[in-house]
Amino acid sequence: MDKTVRNLAIGLVALIILAPLGLLAVGETFGEWGNEELEEKIGFVPSGLERLSSLWSAPMPDYALPGIGESMTAASAAYILSAVIGVVICAGLLYIIGKRIAKD
Amino acid sequence: MHIPDGYLGPYTYIAMWIIMIPIWYYAGKKLGSELKSRQVPLLALAAAFSFVIMMFNVPIPGGSTGHAVGAAIVGIVLGPWAGVIAISVALVLQALMFGDGGITAIAANCFNMAVVMPFVGYYVYKIISGSTDITSSRRVIAAAIAGYISLTIAAGITGFMFGIQPLLHRTAEGVPIYMPYSLNVTVPAMLLEHILGFAILEAIVTALIFAYIQKTDSTLLYGERSAQKMRMRKSSTA
Numbered sequence: 104m105d106k107t108v109r110n111l112a113i114g115l116v117a118l119i120i121l122a123p124l125g126l127l128a129v130g131e132t133f134g135e136w137g138n139e140e141l142e143e144k145i146g147f148v149p150s151g152l153e154r155l156s157s158l159w160s161a162p163m164p165d166y167a168l169p170g171i172g173e174s175m176t177a178a179s180a181a182y183i184l185s186a187v188i189g190v191v192i193c194a195g196l197l198y199i200i201g202k203r204i205a206k207d
Numbered sequence: 208m209h210i211p212d213g214y215l216g217p218y219t220y221i222a223m224w225i226i227m228i229p230i231w232y233y234a235g236k237k238l239g240s241e242l243k244s245r246q247v248p249l250l251a252l253a254a255a256f257s258f259v260i261m262m263f264n265v266p267i268p269g270g271s272t273g274h275a276v277g278a279a280i281v282g283i284v285l286g287p288w289a290g291v292i293a294i295s296v297a298l299v300l301q302a303l304m305f306g307d308g309g310i311t312a313i314a315a316n317c318f319n320m321a322v323v324m325p326f327v328g329y330y331v332y333k334i335i336s337g338s339t340d341i342t343s344s345r346r347v348i349a350a351a352i353a354g355y356i357s358l359t360i361a362a363g364i365t366g367f368m369f370g371i372q373p374l375l376h377r378t379a380e381g382v383p384i385y386m387p388y389s390l391n392v393t394v395p396a397m398l399l400e401h402i403l404g405f406a407i408l409e410a411i412v413t414a415l416i417f418a419y420i421q422k423t424d425s426t427l428l429y430g431e432r433s434a435q436k437m438r439m440r441k442s443s444t445a
Contacts, residue, residue: 107424108248111416115252118259128264128272133396134369134386135211141387151376151384152213159212161306166262185305186259192304193254193297201247204239 282325
């Protein structure tokens with residue numbers, strides 16, 4: 104592997120370890136409110152929004168593990184685990200597909 | 208910027224699927240004809256990097272939080288079509304596994320972050336770089352501006368998608384069915400928080416990674432090896 108690519112990969116590992124820093128930012132994100140948050144804002148939950156919002160139950164919603172507890176340590180561990188899962192699946196999938204379709 | 212399920216009505220999210228399917232198809236074909244073995248680890252790394260950088264939520268004054276996407280640098284380094292594939296993979300996984308971004312909104316989110324960003328990023332970088340040498344510091348500035356503009360435009364389009372919902376979907380009494388806020392709220396809200404906050408982060412991330420690759424191995428940059436070969440061919444025939 105190229106030295107530059109290897110060093111970028113090392114940088115990525117550092118980012119995974121530092122990922123829980125992303126949990127420190129508390130606040131809302133425009134257009135990503137939960138149903139209760141929206142009800143507080145405008146007094147009701149739009150009907151279609153309510154219907155569609157429960158369409159999918161993700162296994163690790165918001166990069167957390169359901170049932171692991173609310174402590175910062177638990178949340179950080181789940182967050183790092185999420186980052187690892189994301190990296191392994193994203194990189195693994197594209198590596199396998201890339202190797203198959205690469206021309207040389 | 209990850210639109211959840213329920214914020215876009217069917218007109219918008221179905222239209223975005225219809226737009227995205229041929230884009231994914233073409234991007235896949237393009238990748239199949241252009242990808243070199245040497246770039247494969249970088250492609251894998253790009254998707255993984257984008258996934259992780261989106262987890263770094265940062266607060267901005269006003270109580271909002273958001274993140275960089277890393278899509279501009281991926282477009283610059285691997286080319287915009289490879290960027291479409293790499294960022295889409297990250298976004299689909301975020302939606303399915305982590306509920307970040309809706310299932311119905313996957314196509315809309317991919318359009319904003321996996322198409323608009325790598326393309327705007329790549330072309331802004333190209334235009335500002337012009338014919339400067341690959342090692343030129345002007346290219347680092349170009350990368351920073353590319354990152355900044357790419358996220359800002361993506362945010363503006365996201366705001367536009369939000370804001371047209373009350374126009375498209377209302378009950379007979381005029382109550383919005385999906386995103387309740389109109390364009391006059393959604394577009395300024397999305398633009399402002401990105402212009403003043405998250406796009407600055409995207410600019411820094413883009414410039415840092417660009418500068419590192421430029422300094423250590425600029426042949427990794429999209430188009431650079433073919434450009435070098437052409438220069439060599441020209442000088443050998445001259």
